[in-house]
Amino acid sequence: MIDLENIKGRKALIRLGLYDGRNPYLIKLKAEYKKKGKITLSNTQEAYILNNFDKDPVKVDRVVTLSEYIGEELKEKYSMSFVPVRMYFGFILAQTDKSYHVYGKLKQNQKDNAMYWIPKTQVMEDPFFAPVDIDMDFTRYLELDTKSRTPFQHQEEGIKFLLSRDGCILADDMGLGKTYQAIVAALETGAENVLIVCPASTKINWKREIEMFGETDIAIINSYQWESAKWTIINYDILKNFHTITPKTKKEREAVEFWDRDIMEENFDIMIVDEAHKVKDPKSNRGAIVGELSKNPATKCTWLLTGTPVANRPKDFFNLLKIIKSPLADNYPFFMKRYCDAKTLYKKLPSGGTRKILIANGESNLDELSIKSRNYVMRRLKEDVLDMPDKIVTPTHHELTEAQVREYDFLWEEYLEERKAKKKKGTPDKDLVEIILLRKFIAKSAIEKTIEMAETAIEDNQKVVIFTTFNEEQNELAEYFGSKCVRHNGSMNDAEKQKSVDKFQKNKGTKVFIGNIISAGVGITLTEGTVVIFNSFDWVPGNNEQAEDRCYRIGQENTVNVYYQLFEDTITTRMWYTVLRKRGIIDQIIGTNTSGMSEDVIDYLTEED
Numbered sequence: 001m002i003d004l005e006n007i008k009g010r011k012a013l014i015r016l017g018l019y020d021g022r023n024p025y026l027i028k029l030k031a032e033y034k035k036k037g038k039i040t041l042s043n044t045q046e047a048y049i050l051n052n053f054d055k056d057p058v059k060v061d062r063v064v065t066l067s068e069y070i071g072e073e074l075k076e077k078y079s080m081s082f083v084p085v086r087m088y089f090g091f092i093l094a095q096t097d098k099s100y101h102v103y104g105k106l107k108q109n110q111k112d113n114a115m116y117w118i119p120k121t122q123v124m125e126d127p128f129f130a131p132v133d134i135d136m137d138f139t140r141y142l143e144l145d146t147k148s149r150t151p152f153q154h155q156e157e158g159i160k161f162l163l164s165r166d167g168c169i170l171a172d173d174m175g176l177g178k179t180y181q182a183i184v185a186a187l188e189t190g191a192e193n194v195l196i197v198c199p200a201s202t203k204i205n206w207k208r209e210i211e212m213f214g215e216t217d218i219a220i221i222n223s224y225q226w227e228s229a230k231w232t233i234i235n236y237d238i239l240k241n242f243h244t245i246t247p248k249t250k251k252e253r254e255a256v257e258f259w260d261r262d263i264m265e266e267n268f269d270i271m272i273v274d275e276a277h278k279v280k281d282p283k284s285n286r287g288a289i290v291g292e293l294s295k296n297p298a299t300k301c302t303w304l305l306t307g308t309p310v311a312n313r314p315k316d317f318f319n320l321l322k323i324i325k326s327p328l329a330d331n332y333p334f335f336m337k338r339y340c341d342a343k344t345l346y347k348k349l350p351s352g353g354t355r356k357i358l359i360a361n362g363e364s365n366l367d368e369l370s371i372k373s374r375n376y377v378m379r380r381l382k383e384d385v386l387d388m389p390d391k392i393v394t395p396t397h398h399e400l401t402e403a404q405v406r407e408y409d410f411l412w413e414e415y416l417e418e419r420k421a422k423k424k425k426g427t428p429d430k431d432l433v434e435i436i437l438l439r440k441f442i443a444k445s446a447i448e449k450t451i452e453m454a455e456t457a458i459e460d461n462q463k464v465v466i467f468t469t470f471n472e473e474q475n476e477l478a479e480y481f482g483s484k485c486v487r488h489n490g491s492m493n494d495a496e497k498q499k500s501v502d503k504f505q506k507n508k509g510t511k512v513f514i515g516n517i518i519s520a521g522v523g524i525t526l527t528e529g530t531v532v533i534f535n536s537f538d539w540v541p542g543n544n545e546q547a548e549d550r551c552y553r554i555g556q557e558n559t560v561n562v563y564y565q566l567f568e569d570t571i572t573t574r575m576w577y578t579v580l581r582k583r584g585i586i587d588q589i590i591g592t593n594t595s596g597m598s599e600d601v602i603d604y605l606t607e608e609d
Contacts, residue, residue, distance in 0.1 A: 012046040015053040057091040070122035129375040132164035154385035167324030171379040174307040175553020191269035198274035200235035202523025226262045236286040267298035276304035280316040294323045308542030336360035366588040391552040393562045443473040443536035446565040450535045457531040465513045465529040469536040485512035488520035521547035527555040532562040541583040
């Protein structure tokens, strides 16, 4: 049936003739229409009228930062004597997917507001965001806390930050008390139903922290048994037991026989996601489930806690921003092309067609990303907010013996032969992550050095934390230290892991803590340790830093010395400088560029031989 009302823009003209709102652009069009008795509308004008005739302009009343690129364009367009990099947004009259229609001023001495179309990509901050001033009495929580802890100033600021935002990322350095801040903020909201998603190893720690405020209605979810409580704590690995990811197509939905919706049906007031970098992949179970839970209309706040919001590359940041509903994550292709240096490739399919693939493993425009995300991310470093002792990170260099060099070279040649046989493409150095055999060999070679360093520290009456990557190295180290050590790895259950932590922290005779980087790298406190030795380390800088800061956190009263074991002319040296490069990229995004090494130096150290 033909919609006669919409022929040649008639529907838009009817709406325009009846318009009685405050949008100056629509008022101007209506006046022109009434004066002439007719008006020819472009497709863009017609869409503008239909989309905005029943919407009021949104008052912004703030100065926002523009990119230099749009500043140059505005200078040329309006014949200005300077490049405007800041602009007054009085009202946003309308917006499209790509632009804001602004009623405001380009210069300070401009007498009247005017209308401007400004591309969203060129606005360096969220114009709708307005800081909320939170008035809060912290003495209440001092009295509730069984440890009578007085919050540090940075913790008070962090609590207010959480309370002022429905979705945000508290990205404080490891050890600054993100758990404490989140619990106090949740209590202050008066929430009756709080969901905490965290690694399995930290569930008990969360329960203990909540209990310190006199809260007893707490459920730790295990296996397949759901339990309702005011505070519900669940680990990432079992989320799938209580929530079915919504299939994308009708056919897929019809094929699902049973839908688990235990978590969604609880309608949590607040969702706190600890170690939130673990949901960076939206295609993973945990990433998809947390993403769906964040969309529940009943959940008023989603707070992400992580010391490493960008674990490895800018692409890791996108899903976190999407979960907290940041406008930065509204357009996936744009984000990847703008900030991840994405390239479009076309892959031929067996059917003869082509498939478009977006490769986004790089980085670009990181300063812009840092500025645009600052309203949603709070990041403080320990050295900036606490009067804490130093943490000294030292790469310790060794050389293999002649026999070890021969064995290492043999393993390398064997790997090259295997690549050749399997017809692998690319250069070997690009695939070092695959060479587990070489890393295991170096880890085994480092054990003697690690033991020597640990024994020296023990003789000096210090406790030692040793991090490992592989079971074999941990087994050998544990066998050597015997009753003087405790272990922490993925094969242990939560109670066993907590027992190891408690024994190291409380038992004077337990001198050494040996932990897997992933298993023991998050959610635990090892402040009795003052020497940290990496017998082996990880490709992901965030994993290494998380592990380092198990000792370097609130409660630490002594200098913490961290040692990385490197062997000259082996995979460990290339790994080390690759990690440094990644660290520099991550710091640029979240505004803490502390790598201390220039790009030229890193380029030299990591260039191909």
